[in-house]
Amino acid sequence: MTEPLHWFPKRFSPGDMDASGGDRLLGKSELSRLAVVIREMAQNSWDARIGESAPLFGIALRRTTYQYREALASLLSAGPLTDLDGLRRTSNFRVLEIYDRGTCGLDGPSDLSPAGRGTSTRFQDLILKFGVSHNDGSTGGTYGFGKTAAFAYSGLGTVIYWTRCRNLEGYLEHRFIVSSFRSSYERSGFQYTGRHWWGRSDDDGTSILPVTGPAAAALGEQLFDVGFAQNETGTSILILDPLITDEEDTEDPQADPLHRLSSDPEAVEKDFARRARHAIRANLWPKMIPEIPGMPAPMRLELRVHDRVIDLDPQTSGMLGHWGAGLNAIREMRRTGSSSVTTPSGLPVKVLEVSRYQKVIGHLALVRRIPSMEAPSTEDDLDPASADGRILRIALMRGRAELIVTTVDWVDRTPAPGMDWIAVYKSTDEFDAEYADAEPPAHDNWVSDGAGSESAKIVRHTRTRVSRLIRDEFFPEAALPSADRDPQRIQLPTGALSRRLGALLPISAPTPPTSRAGTGGGRRRSSGPAPWIVEAEAPRLICTSTDGRQRQEVSFALRGGEDYGCVTLAASLIGDEGLHEPIPVEELDIEWGPGTTDHGDEALVPTGAMTYVRFSGAPRRALRISMSGGPADGRS
Numbered sequence: 001m002t003e004p005l006h007w008f009p010k011r012f013s014p015g016d017m018d019a020s021g022g023d024r025l026l027g028k029s030e031l032s033r034l035a036v037v038i039r040e041m042a043q044n045s046w047d048a049r050i051g052e053s054a055p056l057f058g059i060a061l062r063r064t065t066y067q068y069r070e071a072l073a074s075l076l077s078a079g080p081l082t083d084l085d086g087l088r089r090t091s092n093f094r095v096l097e098i099y100d101r102g103t104c105g106l107d108g109p110s111d112l113s114p115a116g117r118g119t120s121t122r123f124q125d126l127i128l129k130f131g132v133s134h135n136d137g138s139t140g141g142t143y144g145f146g147k148t149a150a151f152a153y154s155g156l157g158t159v160i161y162w163t164r165c166r167n168l169e170g171y172l173e174h175r176f177i178v179s180s181f182r183s184s185y186e187r188s189g190f191q192y193t194g195r196h197w198w199g200r201s202d203d204d205g206t207s208i209l210p211v212t213g214p215a216a217a218a219l220g221e222q223l224f225d226v227g228f229a230q231n232e233t234g235t236s237i238l239i240l241d242p243l244i245t246d247e248e249d250t251e252d253p254q255a256d257p258l259h260r261l262s263s264d265p266e267a268v269e270k271d272f273a274r275r276a277r278h279a280i281r282a283n284l285w286p287k288m289i290p291e292i293p294g295m296p297a298p299m300r301l302e303l304r305v306h307d308r309v310i311d312l313d314p315q316t317s318g319m320l321g322h323w324g325a326g327l328n329a330i331r332e333m334r335r336t337g338s339s340s341v342t343t344p345s346g347l348p349v350k351v352l353e354v355s356r357y358q359k360v361i362g363h364l365a366l367v368r369r370i371p372s373m374e375a376p377s378t379e380d381d382l383d384p385a386s387a388d389g390r391i392l393r394i395a396l397m398r399g400r401a402e403l404i405v406t407t408v409d410w411v412d413r414t415p416a417p418g419m420d421w422i423a424v425y426k427s428t429d430e431f432d433a434e435y436a437d438a439e440p441p442a443h444d445n446w447v448s449d450g451a452g453s454e455s456a457k458i459v460r461h462t463r464t465r466v467s468r469l470i471r472d473e474f475f476p477e478a479a480l481p482s483a484d485r486d487p488q489r490i491q492l493p494t495g496a497l498s499r500r501l502g503a504l505l506p507i508s509a510p511t512p513p514t515s516r517a518g519t520g521g522g523r524r525r526s527s528g529p530a531p532w533i534v535e536a537e538a539p540r541l542i543c544t545s546t547d548g549r550q551r552q553e554v555s556f557a558l559r560g561g562e563d564y565g566c567v568t569l570a571a572s573l574i575g576d577e578g579l580h581e582p583i584p585v586e587e588l589d590i591e592w593g594p595g596t597t598d599h600g601d602e603a604l605v606p607t608g609a610m611t612y613v614r615f616s617g618a619p620r621r622a623l624r625i626s627m628s629g630g631p632a633d634g635r636s
Helices: 019-026 033-047 066-075 082-086 122-128 145-152 213-223 265-288 318-336 429-437 454-474 494-500
Strands: 006-011 056-063 094-101 158-166 172-181 185-187 190-201 234-240 300-305 350-356 359-369 394-397 404-408 420-427 533-536 540-544 550-559 564-574 580-582 597-599 602-606 610-616 623-630
Touching (some): 019 190, 033 056, 033 094, 033 145, 033 234, 033 265, 056 265, 066 082, 122 172, 145 172, 265 318, 318 350, 318 394, 420 454, 429 454, 533 623, 564 610
Parallel strands (some): 056 300
Antiparallel strands (some): 006 190, 056 094, 350 359, 533 550, 550 610
């Protein structure tokens, strides 16, 4: 019989939090519970990698034997897990093992002793503390949401940790401990938070320590499938009774919901394998893309379900190859200053800088697809064109972590027939912290609504600029009058047409004009189009808001050789010695007048007609306003 571990329940003291409220305090996510667990555990593994080596990250779901469940119940017999007794005879009781190797493991002090400067505190932060901030942009954020996600995915609210690391003396050490998040309660006149640990008591019985050394190794080898090779370090966690069925993520919403314990085991495990495979590919695909072809991928990924290895299809075919081309184009641009990366179909990937106040905050890779040049699969779960719509066309990621924050659709336009596109946006390392600060606890979005912080402004600017660059590249006809957008009669200007088909059609070099015979070197009459001119009146003050921002109006008319033209507004603050500081478009709150078609800082305007543009300036600062005109595609 397995010897029981010591049980340590956390008694309430001032400032403590109810364990059952942790997930509510940290917020919710639109992601499935399984996706959150995979994302958070993978991020922790990536943060703990050793040097520049490629760590292993694996997930294994398996059923348990009666002997296994007996040993588990005996090990945790002290404490509140009475429901574990009821599962002893449940043959469908499963465990989910998540492991990494080639990482540092949960090192640092194994108790709450102060750690010196430069000393790792991974064990303290993950096992003994809650909500420790790591939001510097290089890591996932906090040891809070990810920790509660693992407990929330357990039907028992219980997780077992087995780690091998180097202790403070530099020697390899096994550590084994169990932790649980459950409901708060009262006992013997005391209130308890609902947090529990099982390990070994310290000398005075006031705290809990992990089992260490050979005893920890023996427990780990008894309960875990994946062990440690010689001199290998890393961490394994075991989620007891994982909630592997999910009604909201079922393949067939018309079918009866699956239940993890009572439904057919093979059906449950097949459904879990499908969802886990997608969660890994959708959120971790950058870790599957080698920076240089032929070299190892940044992270080795494994998925096993009841002893069956699930193929993650890490090849560069299909949509994974297109997403990877976008990422590698950005990588190469940052490494060499240019990019020669092409898609699996041979189309070049364009990389554009996204700047704010003359500082590069990120790079945008624009990836064209010509479906007729490929053999698209209806089962490609990374294809935005697939029917389920789980993946959108713009992937957002931070620079150093290189994990997908989310995919978004900031342009909301249907690709033209015969063409398709995706885009990858990656923040620069210098601005990773600002983007991280804009993320909610699940790190699954960049939030800017209702916030006036610098990170919120950066996110708003990113959205405006990225959507503009994508429209310019893939939807140049957006600047045409609405009447001309009928797909049956649309006629794109030459410049717009060449941009849309630039990946397919070469652009001929212009033929220089030749002088007529006998005219010698005399003056030649110009046959070019008439210049575009914006005739603007002086700005007129409309009102001053309570924060000092002044609302201005400029009346103007556009003169040119066509019925419609494009007018662009730019504004900057006039600083010391005449220096100009450009004002981001989203801060101007631009409003174009009647007869115009609004596109942010640009508008489609009928020539010869008087109209206006309104905007707001910074409080108590002089502005420089610039208005320029051009043809209807706005780019000549």
